[in-house]
Amino acid sequence: MKIYKIASGAVIEHKNQHLLKKVDDWDAFLNRTNLHKVLLDELNGLHVSDDENLLDILEIPMGTQEIWASGVTYMRSKEARMEESKDAGGGTFYDRVYDADRPELFFKATAQRAVPHGGTVRIRKDSGWDVPEPELTLLISSQGTIEGYTIGNDMSSRSIEGENPLYLPQAKTYEGCAALGPCIYVPKGPIDSNAMISLEIIRNGSAIFSGEVSINTMKRKHQDLVDYLFRECNFPQGCFLMTGTGIIPPDAFTLQVGDETRITIEHIGTLVNLVGS
Numbered sequence: 001m002k003i004y005k006i007a008s009g010a011v012i013e014h015k016n017q018h019l020l021k022k023v024d025d026w027d028a029f030l031n032r033t034n035l036h037k038v039l040l041d042e043l044n045g046l047h048v049s050d051d052e053n054l055l056d057i058l059e060i061p062m063g064t065q066e067i068w069a070s071g072v073t074y075m076r077s078k079e080a081r082m083e084e085s086k087d088a089g090g091g092t093f094y095d096r097v098y099d100a101d102r103p104e105l106f107f108k109a110t111a112q113r114a115v116p117h118g119g120t121v122r123i124r125k126d127s128g129w130d131v132p133e134p135e136l137t138l139l140i141s142s143q144g145t146i147e148g149y150t151i152g153n154d155m156s157s158r159s160i161e162g163e164n165p166l167y168l169p170q171a172k173t174y175e176g177c178a179a180l181g182p183c184i185y186v187p188k189g190p191i192d193s194n195a196m197i198s199l200e201i202i203r204n205g206s207a208i209f210s211g212e213v214s215i216n217t218m219k220r221k222h223q224d225l226v227d228y229l230f231r232e233c234n235f236p237q238g239c240f241l242m243t244g245t246g247i248i249p250p251d252a253f254t255l256q257v258g259d260e261t262r263i264t265i266e267h268i269g270t271l272v273n274l275v276g277s
């Protein structure tokens with residue numbers, strides 16, 4: 001089952017049908033344990049739409065929840081960050097966090113700084129080296145249970161992060177620093193552990209970078225990340241947690257204004273965004 005957010009409410013995709021549901025409070029709508037079953041029970045009586053343009057304009061599938069992120073959860077992320085920060089002493093601390101029990105977790109954004117599928121993510125004007133980070137993103141209830149999955153783009157400035165690790169919040173959080181969507185995938189159980197994430201970056205109509213990774217190569221378990229996040233933080237509306245990137249373009253690559261990012265995660269869909277200034 002998938003949930004899309006459009007201007008007039010929710011579209012629930014189930015068995016190749018699109019059902020319309022009025023939602024007054026997106027926080028309450030998403031923050032429910034056993035969401036798959038709850039949604040199934042609510043399908044009865046919903047209007048089925050055959051409007052082909054129904055999903056043309058999507059909103060971020062969230063309410064006022066915070067978006068958090070995990071770091072250095074894949075080998076590729078550890079290696080790329082050790083390389084970019086070696087002049088700032090980063091040669092050792094990324095491998096330490098990769099191996100430590102405690103994961104790297106950081107606050108990323110709220111809906112105000114994020115954009116939906118079809119929206120424009122930004123690169124910072126004071127950054128010269130920028131990448132999208134394609135990340136499986138968890139929808140977590142206020143009880144700490146994983147209820148769904150979406151696609152996140154953790155836009156990152158590698159020049160600012162590489163200059164000094166204490167600049168991480170500036171490398172990661174700014175206007176237009178994240179994209180989330182196109183929908184929330186709400187399966188009966190956990191997502192297929194072999195699901196693939198792929199990233200394509202399009203410039204002037206051609207793919208200038210493409211890469212893929214399986215979520216089963218992630219170092220940590222989803223629930224372990226959630227448990228650490230919930231240790232000393234309450235999330236009365238639930239929250240979203242990006243689970244880290246396993247795809248980073250080669251060091252010579254930087255995003256440019258006008259590029260298009262296309263992130264696909266099996267079972268969820270494709271999140272497409274334009275890069276702006």
Ligand code: DO4
Pocket residue numbers: 069070071072073074077081104133154168243244245
């Ligand atoms: O440690 C810096 C950020 C890591 C990150 O965002 C990732 O691994 O995805």
Ligand code: MG
Pocket residue numbers: 069070071133135154244245
């Ligand atoms: Mg990331």
